[in-house]
Amino acid sequence: MTTLVGDATIVGIGQTEYSRAAGRSETQLAAEAIVAALADAGLTSDDVDGLVSYTIDPVEETELVRALGTPEIGWSSRVPYGGGGSQGVLLHAAAAVLSGAAEVVVAYRAIKARSGSRFGAAQTVARPTSSHSGTTAMQWCAPYGVLTPASWMSLNAVRYMHASGATSVDFGRAVVQMRAYAATNPNAHFYERPITLDDHQASRWVAEPAIRLFDCCLETDGAAALVVTRAASAPGASPPVVIAAASASGLFEEEIASNHYRPDLSFMDGSAVLARRLFDETGISRDELDVALIYDAFSPMLLLQLEALGFCERGEARHFIADGNLSPTGSLPCNTNGGLIGEGYIHGLNLTLEAVRQLRGTATNQIRDARTALVTASRTGVILRRG
């Protein structure tokens, strides 16, 4: 058993505005989110001694330390890739504080996915290595025109549709729920802009027959940050949230975005392994969860993850959703910030902030007395508990 458990604790969260044009550098965005998270924790940049981000995050640690004015750090690490690795920063931060390597670790992601290099755009240079994008296998699909994240994912989604009978309407029902959450979240891009299923069905194809425009997450500018300490070191400023379990797995022949080489394209076995680690190996039950934040880069992936994580049987996610289980009164209120599709895409780390808000009781779409939350992104995830 190698699921990290213990009393590593999230004591602060911070973010910038999420926008389409931040008008400042990623380093600036990261620093702003971090300073906000530290203030939320009752700490300052003098207290920071650890930094964790992603290999694909553009901010240099040396520049960030200079921008923050932090005197000395003692831990610095990057999680390979982002997206599916997004919850891996919590694993790193928890390992750093639990092992004694650091006391106050900041996990952050800064991104200009809209005003900078657009994240959903075609990547016409298929580099076989060195990009640390985790998508080296795209060299094999690129010659066939599969050049964008939506098209990479559509290969899996179409196979899933064939195997399960799910259709665009089923994906649309999930999107309608997330847009309903976003509509009441002032932090969301789609605040006050709910949609109907007809609206979803009228949105143009991005990768027919799986992914319409409204199935896609939002290319977003912004930054998000969390502060992690040991429970005993937690300042009193904010209600602490314990990282009850954290895991970041990787399977043989599992790619990150262009994940086309596992035996069954219609099943996310990386998420099944994650569920084994987070639930089976820790003894934490799915029934304990009050809210779930599940990485929704594209809506079909939400259905695949619901099945692989064990919330319903294979092929049953469309019924699970149609039955209202993701709604505020359902069995698994899900993506209560509107998800990446409704709030914005800070590469998944904004989902973790929403989980913390739910467990503090400060979320806009607050689930009553939420005590336990799941945050997952494909093969990485955490279970968080009100401290």
Next chain:
Amino acid sequence: MTTLVGDATIVGIGQTEYSRAAGRSETQLAAEAIVAALADAGLTSDDVDGLVSYTIDPVEETELVRALGTPEIGWSSRVPYGGGGSQGVLLHAAAAVLSGAAEVVVAYRAIKARSGSRFGAAQTVARPTSSHSGTTAMQWCAPYGVLTPASWMSLNAVRYMHASGATSVDFGRAVVQMRAYAATNPNAHFYERPITLDDHQASRWVAEPAIRLFDCCLETDGAAALVVTRAASAPGASPPVVIAAASASGLFEEEIASNHYRPDLSFMDGSAVLARRLFDETGISRDELDVALIYDAFSPMLLLQLEALGFCERGEARHFIADGNLSPTGSLPCNTNGGLIGEGYIHGLNLTLEAVRQLRGTATNQIRDARTALVTASRTGVILRRG
């Protein structure tokens, strides 16, 4: 105190040949070194569940997992930069196993610094960010022709020469000692090729008046790997080596290679902080050390580190060396593999392998009954002990 201590243990080491033209990819080199390290530990690639390397290492985790055939990993992290961060992989690996996040972690570095993109060559594209090279400040020195690692370092070295009175002859004495070690190490590039001080002084200037050709480490192709577990999990195949202390610090305004912004260019205060962490905070005495491996990208940096680490007073390193303290019978036998200048430059990780060999009693230039070793690279370092 945030120096990592505990019983994380190095149970295997492996490497490829070190050469000027490996003739195969970095992924291949990494896999070969890892398989060798696992065999040394009595393990196989099926046992690995953690991978640690550097942001500047070109090998993709997804490709490496595929190459190794490892079924499932649960930890993956990268240390920002290499070089001065080289011992940071031991900190990461130790934190992973001590926190319970992984059981068998492999730390590795694969590099084609000679046949690939030559490491010492001029970098004419000064990217302000995103390169994860830790040298963002090079944008300020590049316009003045300071384009190579040797020229970056020479700014510090010249200031040190001015402040301490050290000369090229003093740097040469250190080099002659390392070449003497290399001359009896069949693994070294300069095996059977010792030099005299006159040879050193006759070598051409690379960055006058501080750095001659023989002061430079060797652009090398190859890979090195170590396997880390908890002591209780250590297989019986090899004598275990405990990571008694590990630290990786970073200071405000400290850059990696182009480190020109701390108050005093003639003093490596990053190494002084490292010494505080490794010795003062742990209670381990410098007197306990039987052997030291100190990052010698360029020989002047060795003198600066000897002073900052507290082995002699400021300005006294040249006398410390002239007195023979780095020799096999000195107070601090140093870089017994020939160092990066004599053996080769696997970005510093080959120094760690030599420390393990010394503590196992299997080094070519074996220090009698070595029980405790220091390995440092600027601001990162470990103290290793025979288990």
